[in-house]
Amino acid sequence: MTATARKAVLYRMVMPEHICPYGLKSKWQLERHGYAVEDHWLRTREETEAFKAQHGVKTTPQTFIDGERVGGNDDLTRYFGGHVLSPDKTSYRSIIALFSMTALIALAASVAAFGTAFTEQASMWFISLWMCVLAILKLQDIERFSTMFLNYDLLARRWVPYAYLYPFGEALAGVLMTAGVLRWLAVPIALAMGGIGAVSVVKAVYINKRTLKCACVGGSSNVPLGFVSLIENLMMVAMAIWMTVK
Template identity: 70%
Template sequence: MATDATSKPRTATLHRMVMDEHVCPYGLKARDLLRRQGYAVDDRWLTTREQVEAFKAEHGVKTTPQVFIDGQRIGGYEDLRAHFGKPVPDPDATSYTPVAALFGMTLLMALAASTAAFGTPFTGQALAWFIAFSMAVLALLKLQNVERFATMFLNYDLLARRWVPYSYVYPFAEGLAGILMIAGVATWLSVPLALFIGTVGAVSVFKAVYIDKRTLKCACVGGASKVPLGFVSLTENLMMIGMAVWMGLAEFGLLGTGAHGM
Protein backbone atom coordinates (compact mmCIF):
# COMPACT_ATOMS: atom_id res chain seq x y z
CA MET A 1 0.00 0.00 0.00
CA ALA A 2 1.39 3.42 -0.93
CA THR A 3 2.07 5.84 1.93
CA ASP A 4 0.15 9.11 1.92
CA ALA A 5 2.79 11.81 1.49
CA THR A 6 0.71 14.21 3.58
CA SER A 7 0.26 11.81 6.48
CA LYS A 8 2.14 12.53 9.66
CA PRO A 9 5.01 10.10 10.26
CA ARG A 10 4.85 7.96 13.36
CA THR A 11 7.01 9.40 16.10
CA ALA A 12 8.38 7.87 19.28
CA THR A 13 10.13 9.63 22.12
CA LEU A 14 13.19 7.92 23.55
CA HIS A 15 14.87 8.95 26.80
CA ARG A 16 18.31 7.35 27.15
CA MET A 17 21.62 7.80 28.94
CA VAL A 18 24.35 9.47 26.86
CA MET A 19 27.25 10.48 29.08
CA ASP A 20 30.96 10.99 28.52
CA GLU A 21 31.75 7.82 30.45
CA HIS A 22 28.73 5.75 29.45
CA VAL A 23 26.36 5.43 26.49
CA CYS A 24 23.57 2.99 27.32
CA PRO A 25 23.66 0.05 24.86
CA TYR A 26 19.97 -0.68 25.41
CA GLY A 27 19.20 2.88 24.41
CA LEU A 28 21.03 2.34 21.13
CA LYS A 29 19.14 -0.93 20.61
CA ALA A 30 15.81 0.77 21.31
CA ARG A 31 16.56 3.58 18.85
CA ASP A 32 17.58 1.11 16.16
CA LEU A 33 14.46 -1.00 16.70
CA LEU A 34 12.18 2.02 16.52
CA ARG A 35 13.77 3.18 13.27
CA ARG A 36 13.47 -0.28 11.75
CA GLN A 37 9.78 -0.24 12.67
CA GLY A 38 9.36 2.98 10.72
CA TYR A 39 9.30 5.49 13.57
CA ALA A 40 10.92 8.89 13.61
CA VAL A 41 12.72 9.04 16.94
CA ASP A 42 12.68 12.07 19.22
CA ASP A 43 15.98 11.12 20.83
CA ARG A 44 16.30 12.81 24.22
CA TRP A 45 19.60 12.41 26.01
CA LEU A 46 20.09 12.15 29.75
CA THR A 47 23.62 13.47 30.06
CA THR A 48 24.18 13.55 33.82
CA ARG A 49 23.43 11.25 36.72
CA GLU A 50 21.23 13.96 38.19
CA GLN A 51 19.12 14.08 35.03
CA VAL A 52 18.77 10.29 35.08
CA GLU A 53 17.64 10.18 38.69
CA ALA A 54 15.24 13.10 38.19
CA PHE A 55 13.71 11.41 35.11
CA LYS A 56 13.24 8.09 36.94
CA ALA A 57 11.62 9.85 39.89
CA GLU A 58 9.29 11.88 37.64
CA HIS A 59 8.02 8.84 35.73
CA GLY A 60 8.21 6.29 38.55
CA VAL A 61 10.60 3.98 36.73
CA LYS A 62 13.71 2.17 37.89
CA THR A 63 15.69 2.00 34.67
CA THR A 64 16.42 3.75 31.42
CA PRO A 65 15.98 3.85 28.47
CA GLN A 66 12.27 4.56 28.37
CA VAL A 67 10.17 4.78 25.20
CA PHE A 68 6.93 6.71 24.75
CA ILE A 69 4.63 6.24 21.74
CA ASP A 70 1.54 8.45 21.29
CA GLY A 71 2.05 9.75 24.81
CA GLN A 72 1.93 6.27 26.30
CA ARG A 73 4.96 4.88 28.09
CA ILE A 74 5.99 1.59 26.51
CA GLY A 75 8.98 0.93 28.78
CA GLY A 76 12.53 -0.21 28.18
CA TYR A 77 14.13 -2.13 25.32
CA GLU A 78 12.61 -5.51 26.16
CA ASP A 79 9.19 -3.92 26.72
CA LEU A 80 9.55 -2.32 23.28
CA ARG A 81 10.33 -5.69 21.70
CA ALA A 82 7.24 -7.16 23.33
CA HIS A 83 5.19 -4.16 22.13
CA PHE A 84 6.17 -4.96 18.54
CA GLY A 85 5.47 -8.66 19.00
CA LYS A 86 9.09 -9.70 18.91
CA PRO A 87 10.52 -12.44 21.15
CA VAL A 88 12.03 -11.34 24.44
CA PRO A 89 15.03 -13.43 25.51
CA ASP A 90 14.74 -15.17 28.86
CA PRO A 91 18.21 -15.24 30.50
CA ASP A 92 17.21 -18.30 32.54
CA ALA A 93 15.70 -20.27 29.67
CA THR A 94 17.19 -23.56 28.52
CA SER A 95 19.07 -23.11 25.27
CA TYR A 96 21.10 -25.33 22.98
CA THR A 97 22.29 -22.35 20.93
CA PRO A 98 25.77 -22.17 22.54
CA VAL A 99 26.35 -25.86 21.82
CA ALA A 100 25.11 -25.61 18.24
CA ALA A 101 27.33 -22.59 17.63
CA LEU A 102 30.35 -24.31 19.15
CA PHE A 103 30.07 -27.57 17.23
CA GLY A 104 29.14 -25.74 14.04
CA MET A 105 32.25 -23.57 14.27
CA THR A 106 34.61 -26.43 15.18
CA LEU A 107 33.22 -28.46 12.27
CA LEU A 108 33.91 -25.60 9.88
CA MET A 109 37.40 -25.18 11.38
CA ALA A 110 38.11 -28.87 10.82
CA LEU A 111 36.87 -28.77 7.23
CA ALA A 112 38.93 -25.65 6.56
CA ALA A 113 42.07 -27.20 8.07
CA SER A 114 41.57 -30.36 6.01
CA THR A 115 41.17 -28.29 2.85
CA ALA A 116 44.34 -26.36 3.61
CA ALA A 117 46.33 -29.51 4.39
CA PHE A 118 44.98 -32.01 1.84
CA GLY A 119 43.07 -30.00 -0.76
CA THR A 120 39.71 -31.44 0.26
CA PRO A 121 37.50 -31.04 3.33
CA PHE A 122 36.30 -34.64 3.21
CA THR A 123 39.00 -36.63 5.00
CA GLY A 124 39.21 -38.83 8.03
CA GLN A 125 41.58 -36.27 9.49
CA ALA A 126 38.82 -33.65 9.27
CA LEU A 127 36.67 -35.83 11.54
CA ALA A 128 39.57 -36.25 13.97
CA TRP A 129 40.25 -32.51 13.98
CA PHE A 130 36.56 -31.77 14.53
CA ILE A 131 36.58 -33.81 17.73
CA ALA A 132 39.94 -32.45 18.87
CA PHE A 133 38.99 -28.84 18.11
CA SER A 134 35.72 -29.36 20.00
CA MET A 135 37.60 -30.68 23.02
CA ALA A 136 39.97 -27.70 22.99
CA VAL A 137 37.17 -25.13 22.66
CA LEU A 138 35.05 -26.83 25.32
CA ALA A 139 38.05 -26.74 27.64
CA LEU A 140 38.54 -23.05 26.85
CA LEU A 141 34.97 -22.27 27.90
CA LYS A 142 35.45 -24.13 31.16
CA LEU A 143 38.79 -22.41 31.83
CA GLN A 144 37.19 -18.96 31.62
CA ASN A 145 35.91 -19.54 35.15
CA VAL A 146 37.24 -22.76 36.63
CA GLU A 147 35.66 -22.13 40.02
CA ARG A 148 32.18 -21.79 38.57
CA PHE A 149 32.70 -24.83 36.34
CA ALA A 150 33.90 -26.92 39.29
CA THR A 151 30.83 -25.98 41.34
CA MET A 152 28.46 -27.12 38.58
CA PHE A 153 30.55 -30.20 37.76
CA LEU A 154 30.37 -31.39 41.38
CA ASN A 155 26.61 -31.75 41.02
CA TYR A 156 26.96 -34.94 39.00
CA ASP A 157 30.51 -36.16 38.29
CA LEU A 158 31.14 -39.33 40.29
CA LEU A 159 34.92 -38.96 40.59
CA ALA A 160 34.82 -35.25 41.42
CA ARG A 161 32.34 -35.90 44.24
CA ARG A 162 34.82 -38.33 45.78
CA TRP A 163 37.93 -36.26 45.01
CA VAL A 164 37.06 -32.55 44.67
CA PRO A 165 40.38 -31.47 43.05
CA TYR A 166 39.38 -33.49 39.96
CA SER A 167 36.72 -30.85 39.23
CA TYR A 168 39.55 -28.32 38.82
CA VAL A 169 41.85 -30.67 36.92
CA TYR A 170 39.23 -31.76 34.37
CA PRO A 171 39.24 -28.72 32.03
CA PHE A 172 43.05 -28.70 31.91
CA ALA A 173 43.09 -32.42 31.12
CA GLU A 174 40.48 -32.04 28.40
CA GLY A 175 42.32 -29.10 26.87
CA LEU A 176 45.68 -30.90 26.95
CA ALA A 177 44.23 -34.02 25.33
CA GLY A 178 42.59 -31.93 22.61
CA ILE A 179 45.76 -29.96 21.81
CA LEU A 180 47.91 -33.09 21.68
CA MET A 181 45.38 -34.74 19.38
CA ILE A 182 45.35 -31.73 17.06
CA ALA A 183 49.14 -31.86 16.88
CA GLY A 184 49.18 -35.64 16.54
CA VAL A 185 51.91 -35.98 19.17
CA ALA A 186 52.28 -37.74 22.52
CA THR A 187 49.57 -40.27 21.73
CA TRP A 188 50.80 -42.25 24.73
CA LEU A 189 49.41 -39.43 26.91
CA SER A 190 46.45 -38.03 24.95
CA VAL A 191 44.75 -41.39 24.31
CA PRO A 192 44.60 -42.69 27.91
CA LEU A 193 43.79 -39.19 29.17
CA ALA A 194 40.82 -38.74 26.82
CA LEU A 195 39.70 -42.33 27.40
CA PHE A 196 39.76 -41.89 31.17
CA ILE A 197 37.98 -38.54 31.47
CA GLY A 198 35.53 -39.48 28.72
CA THR A 199 34.57 -42.77 30.36
CA VAL A 200 34.17 -41.29 33.83
CA GLY A 201 32.14 -38.43 32.37
CA ALA A 202 29.86 -40.68 30.33
CA VAL A 203 29.14 -42.96 33.28
CA SER A 204 28.48 -39.96 35.54
CA VAL A 205 26.07 -38.30 33.12
CA PHE A 206 24.25 -41.54 32.35
CA LYS A 207 23.75 -42.25 36.05
CA ALA A 208 22.62 -38.73 36.93
CA VAL A 209 20.19 -38.30 34.03
CA TYR A 210 18.98 -41.73 32.97
CA ILE A 211 19.15 -43.69 36.23
CA ASP A 212 18.68 -41.10 38.98
CA LYS A 213 16.40 -38.97 36.73
CA ARG A 214 17.93 -35.74 37.99
CA THR A 215 17.32 -32.40 36.25
CA LEU A 216 20.62 -30.53 36.14
CA LYS A 217 22.48 -28.01 34.02
CA CYS A 218 25.42 -29.26 31.97
CA ALA A 219 28.88 -27.91 32.83
CA CYS A 220 30.18 -28.91 29.39
CA VAL A 221 30.23 -25.35 28.00
CA GLY A 222 31.26 -23.68 31.25
CA GLY A 223 29.77 -22.91 34.62
CA ALA A 224 27.22 -20.39 33.31
CA SER A 225 25.60 -22.93 31.01
CA LYS A 226 21.83 -23.06 30.50
CA VAL A 227 22.17 -26.33 28.58
CA PRO A 228 20.41 -29.23 30.35
CA LEU A 229 22.60 -32.13 31.40
CA GLY A 230 22.01 -35.14 29.20
CA PHE A 231 22.51 -35.72 25.49
CA VAL A 232 25.05 -32.93 24.90
CA SER A 233 27.38 -33.82 27.76
CA LEU A 234 27.05 -37.52 27.01
CA THR A 235 27.94 -36.82 23.37
CA GLU A 236 30.99 -34.81 24.44
CA ASN A 237 32.26 -37.73 26.49
CA LEU A 238 31.47 -40.35 23.86
CA MET A 239 33.32 -38.25 21.27
CA MET A 240 36.40 -38.27 23.50
CA ILE A 241 36.14 -42.01 23.98
CA GLY A 242 35.71 -42.60 20.26
CA MET A 243 38.64 -40.34 19.41
CA ALA A 244 40.87 -42.06 21.95
CA VAL A 245 39.97 -45.52 20.67
CA TRP A 246 40.49 -44.50 17.04
CA MET A 247 43.86 -42.89 17.71
CA GLY A 248 44.93 -45.85 19.82
CA LEU A 249 44.09 -48.29 17.03
CA ALA A 250 45.87 -46.08 14.50
CA GLU A 251 48.94 -45.91 16.73
CA PHE A 252 49.21 -49.70 16.76
CA GLY A 253 48.49 -49.99 13.03
CA LEU A 254 45.17 -51.76 13.54
CA LEU A 255 43.15 -49.50 11.24
CA GLY A 256 42.64 -50.47 7.62
CA THR A 257 43.10 -46.89 6.38
CA GLY A 258 45.38 -44.07 7.32
CA ALA A 259 44.35 -41.03 9.28
CA HIS A 260 43.76 -39.08 6.07
CA GLY A 261 41.35 -41.55 4.51
CA MET A 262 37.65 -41.79 4.95
Protein backbone atom coordinates (compact mmCIF):
# COMPACT_ATOMS: atom_id res chain seq x y z
CA MET A 1 0.00 0.00 0.00
CA THR A 2 1.39 3.39 -0.97
CA ALA A 3 0.98 5.93 1.78
CA THR A 4 2.88 8.82 0.17
CA ALA A 5 0.96 12.13 0.28
CA ARG A 6 -2.04 10.47 1.91
CA LYS A 7 -3.84 12.13 4.78
CA ALA A 8 -4.92 10.65 8.11
CA VAL A 9 -7.07 12.18 10.84
CA LEU A 10 -6.08 11.37 14.41
CA TYR A 11 -7.99 12.09 17.61
CA ARG A 12 -5.97 11.67 20.81
CA MET A 13 -5.93 12.85 24.41
CA VAL A 14 -3.56 15.71 25.14
CA MET A 15 -4.29 17.16 28.56
CA PRO A 16 -2.18 19.11 31.05
CA GLU A 17 -2.02 16.08 33.36
CA HIS A 18 -1.99 13.35 30.72
CA ILE A 19 -0.72 12.83 27.19
CA CYS A 20 -1.90 9.48 25.86
CA PRO A 21 1.14 7.33 24.97
CA TYR A 22 -0.89 5.33 22.46
CA GLY A 23 -1.81 8.57 20.73
CA LEU A 24 1.87 9.40 20.40
CA LYS A 25 2.52 5.94 18.99
CA SER A 26 -0.31 6.28 16.48
CA LYS A 27 0.98 9.66 15.29
CA TRP A 28 4.49 8.22 14.95
CA GLN A 29 3.21 5.20 13.00
CA LEU A 30 1.26 7.36 10.58
CA GLU A 31 4.15 9.74 9.95
CA ARG A 32 6.55 6.82 9.57
CA HIS A 33 4.35 5.45 6.79
CA GLY A 34 4.29 8.78 4.98
CA TYR A 35 0.93 10.13 6.09
CA ALA A 36 0.20 13.78 6.71
CA VAL A 37 -1.54 13.77 10.09
CA GLU A 38 -4.45 16.05 10.92
CA ASP A 39 -3.88 15.92 14.66
CA HIS A 40 -6.93 16.66 16.82
CA TRP A 41 -6.31 17.03 20.54
CA LEU A 42 -8.95 15.99 23.05
CA ARG A 43 -8.08 18.42 25.84
CA THR A 44 -10.54 17.45 28.59
CA ARG A 45 -12.20 14.32 29.92
CA GLU A 46 -15.58 15.72 28.91
CA GLU A 47 -14.39 16.32 25.35
CA THR A 48 -12.96 12.81 25.22
CA GLU A 49 -16.18 11.22 26.47
CA ALA A 50 -18.23 13.25 23.99
CA PHE A 51 -15.99 12.09 21.13
CA LYS A 52 -16.30 8.43 22.16
CA ALA A 53 -20.08 8.72 22.40
CA GLN A 54 -20.31 10.43 19.01
CA HIS A 55 -18.32 7.73 17.23
CA GLY A 56 -19.48 4.78 19.29
CA VAL A 57 -16.00 3.82 20.48
CA LYS A 58 -14.72 2.86 23.92
CA THR A 59 -11.16 4.12 23.71
CA THR A 60 -8.90 6.74 22.19
CA PRO A 61 -6.81 7.39 20.15
CA GLN A 62 -8.82 6.84 17.00
CA THR A 63 -7.44 7.12 13.46
CA PHE A 64 -9.42 7.79 10.31
CA ILE A 65 -7.97 7.18 6.82
CA ASP A 66 -9.90 8.07 3.65
CA GLY A 67 -12.91 8.83 5.80
CA GLU A 68 -12.96 5.32 7.28
CA ARG A 69 -12.23 4.65 10.92
CA VAL A 70 -9.18 2.43 11.37
CA GLY A 71 -9.37 2.32 15.15
CA GLY A 72 -6.90 2.47 18.01
CA ASN A 73 -3.15 2.02 18.02
CA ASP A 74 -3.32 -1.79 17.85
CA ASP A 75 -5.77 -1.57 14.95
CA LEU A 76 -3.42 0.85 13.21
CA THR A 77 -0.51 -1.55 13.71
CA ARG A 78 -2.53 -4.32 12.06
CA TYR A 79 -3.60 -1.92 9.28
CA PHE A 80 0.06 -1.44 8.41
CA GLY A 81 0.70 -5.20 8.49
CA GLY A 82 2.24 -5.34 11.95
CA HIS A 83 1.69 -8.00 14.58
CA VAL A 84 -0.03 -7.32 17.90
CA LEU A 85 0.57 -9.94 20.56
CA SER A 86 -2.56 -10.98 22.41
CA PRO A 87 -2.26 -10.66 26.21
CA ASP A 88 -3.42 -14.26 26.57
CA LYS A 89 -1.19 -15.73 23.88
CA THR A 90 1.91 -17.62 24.95
CA SER A 91 5.27 -16.39 23.74
CA TYR A 92 8.96 -17.13 24.25
CA ARG A 93 9.92 -13.48 23.69
CA SER A 94 10.65 -12.69 27.35
CA ILE A 95 12.79 -15.80 27.77
CA ILE A 96 14.77 -15.04 24.62
CA ALA A 97 15.42 -11.50 25.86
CA LEU A 98 16.51 -12.75 29.30
CA PHE A 99 18.67 -15.50 27.83
CA SER A 100 20.41 -13.10 25.46
CA MET A 101 21.05 -10.33 27.99
CA THR A 102 22.25 -12.72 30.71
CA ALA A 103 24.64 -14.34 28.25
CA LEU A 104 26.00 -10.96 27.19
CA ILE A 105 26.47 -9.87 30.82
CA ALA A 106 28.35 -13.09 31.59
CA LEU A 107 30.59 -12.62 28.54
CA ALA A 108 31.21 -8.98 29.48
CA ALA A 109 32.16 -9.97 33.03
CA SER A 110 34.55 -12.57 31.64
CA VAL A 111 36.21 -9.95 29.44
CA ALA A 112 36.57 -7.61 32.42
CA ALA A 113 38.02 -10.33 34.65
CA PHE A 114 40.10 -12.40 32.22
CA GLY A 115 40.48 -10.33 29.07
CA THR A 116 38.52 -12.82 26.97
CA ALA A 117 34.82 -13.58 26.64
CA PHE A 118 34.70 -17.32 26.15
CA THR A 119 35.87 -18.87 29.40
CA GLU A 120 34.67 -21.62 31.66
CA GLN A 121 33.87 -18.99 34.26
CA ALA A 122 31.62 -17.19 31.77
CA SER A 123 29.55 -20.35 31.39
CA MET A 124 29.18 -20.63 35.16
CA TRP A 125 28.27 -16.95 35.51
CA PHE A 126 25.69 -17.28 32.76
CA ILE A 127 23.77 -19.90 34.70
CA SER A 128 24.12 -18.23 38.10
CA LEU A 129 23.19 -14.79 36.76
CA TRP A 130 20.26 -16.35 34.91
CA MET A 131 19.04 -17.68 38.26
CA CYS A 132 19.42 -14.23 39.85
CA VAL A 133 17.48 -12.47 37.10
CA LEU A 134 14.67 -15.01 37.21
CA ALA A 135 14.48 -14.62 40.99
CA ILE A 136 14.13 -10.83 40.60
CA LEU A 137 11.19 -11.31 38.25
CA LYS A 138 9.49 -13.72 40.65
CA LEU A 139 10.02 -11.44 43.63
CA GLN A 140 8.34 -8.49 41.89
CA ASP A 141 4.97 -10.07 42.64
CA ILE A 142 5.45 -13.12 44.79
CA GLU A 143 1.71 -13.66 45.24
CA ARG A 144 1.08 -14.00 41.51
CA PHE A 145 4.17 -16.16 41.12
CA SER A 146 3.16 -18.51 43.92
CA THR A 147 -0.35 -18.89 42.50
CA MET A 148 0.97 -19.84 39.07
CA PHE A 149 3.68 -22.07 40.58
CA LEU A 150 1.10 -24.04 42.55
CA ASN A 151 -0.45 -25.15 39.27
CA TYR A 152 2.31 -27.67 38.65
CA ASP A 153 5.14 -27.83 41.21
CA LEU A 154 4.90 -31.09 43.12
CA LEU A 155 6.48 -29.93 46.38
CA ALA A 156 4.58 -26.63 46.47
CA ARG A 157 1.28 -28.48 46.05
CA ARG A 158 2.10 -30.55 49.14
CA TRP A 159 3.62 -27.68 51.14
CA VAL A 160 2.36 -24.26 50.04
CA PRO A 161 5.08 -22.19 51.81
CA TYR A 162 7.59 -23.62 49.32
CA ALA A 163 5.94 -21.53 46.60
CA TYR A 164 6.84 -18.41 48.61
CA LEU A 165 10.33 -19.60 49.54
CA TYR A 166 11.32 -20.68 46.02
CA PRO A 167 12.34 -17.23 44.65
CA PHE A 168 14.47 -16.56 47.74
CA GLY A 169 16.19 -19.93 47.43
CA GLU A 170 16.84 -19.35 43.73
CA ALA A 171 18.23 -15.88 44.47
CA LEU A 172 20.46 -17.14 47.28
CA ALA A 173 21.87 -20.00 45.22
CA GLY A 174 22.43 -17.71 42.24
CA VAL A 175 24.29 -15.07 44.27
CA LEU A 176 26.45 -17.64 46.06
CA MET A 177 27.29 -19.40 42.81
CA THR A 178 28.18 -16.11 41.13
CA ALA A 179 30.53 -15.29 44.01
CA GLY A 180 31.83 -18.86 44.19
CA VAL A 181 31.36 -19.00 47.96
CA LEU A 182 29.51 -21.23 50.44
CA ARG A 183 29.23 -24.05 47.93
CA TRP A 184 28.11 -26.39 50.71
CA LEU A 185 24.91 -24.31 50.86
CA ALA A 186 24.45 -23.28 47.21
CA VAL A 187 24.89 -26.74 45.71
CA PRO A 188 22.18 -28.56 47.74
CA ILE A 189 19.71 -25.72 47.17
CA ALA A 190 20.25 -25.76 43.40
CA LEU A 191 20.16 -29.57 43.23
CA ALA A 192 16.94 -29.83 45.21
CA MET A 193 15.10 -26.98 43.51
CA GLY A 194 16.27 -27.92 40.01
CA GLY A 195 15.54 -31.61 40.50
CA ILE A 196 12.05 -31.09 41.91
CA GLY A 197 11.31 -28.52 39.23
CA ALA A 198 12.40 -30.80 36.40
CA VAL A 199 10.31 -33.72 37.67
CA SER A 200 7.30 -31.40 38.12
CA VAL A 201 7.53 -30.10 34.56
CA VAL A 202 7.91 -33.59 33.08
CA LYS A 203 4.89 -34.83 35.01
CA ALA A 204 2.65 -31.85 34.22
CA VAL A 205 3.54 -31.41 30.55
CA TYR A 206 4.83 -34.70 29.19
CA ILE A 207 2.92 -37.22 31.30
CA ASN A 208 -0.34 -35.47 32.21
CA LYS A 209 -0.34 -33.44 28.93
CA ARG A 210 -1.47 -30.25 30.66
CA THR A 211 -1.30 -26.87 28.91
CA LEU A 212 0.01 -24.35 31.42
CA LYS A 213 2.00 -21.16 31.62
CA CYS A 214 5.40 -21.22 33.28
CA ALA A 215 6.00 -19.26 36.47
CA CYS A 216 9.72 -19.08 35.66
CA VAL A 217 9.67 -15.38 34.70
CA GLY A 218 7.11 -14.33 37.29
CA GLY A 219 3.38 -14.49 37.83
CA SER A 220 2.51 -12.46 34.74
CA SER A 221 4.35 -14.84 32.43
CA ASN A 222 3.03 -15.78 29.00
CA VAL A 223 5.78 -18.38 28.54
CA PRO A 224 4.32 -21.85 27.99
CA LEU A 225 5.32 -24.50 30.50
CA GLY A 226 7.45 -27.10 28.77
CA PHE A 227 10.88 -27.36 27.18
CA VAL A 228 12.18 -23.98 28.36
CA SER A 229 11.06 -24.62 31.92
CA LEU A 230 12.68 -28.02 31.88
CA ILE A 231 15.95 -26.57 30.58
CA GLU A 232 15.92 -23.91 33.34
CA ASN A 233 15.72 -26.59 36.02
CA LEU A 234 18.27 -28.85 34.37
CA MET A 235 20.68 -25.91 34.13
CA MET A 236 20.41 -25.47 37.90
CA VAL A 237 21.16 -29.15 38.41
CA ALA A 238 24.08 -29.03 35.96
CA MET A 239 25.50 -25.97 37.71
CA ALA A 240 25.32 -27.70 41.08
CA ILE A 241 27.03 -30.81 39.72
CA TRP A 242 29.72 -28.71 38.01
CA MET A 243 30.48 -26.87 41.26
CA THR A 244 30.64 -30.16 43.16
CA VAL A 245 33.08 -31.65 40.66
CA LYS A 246 35.24 -28.50 40.63
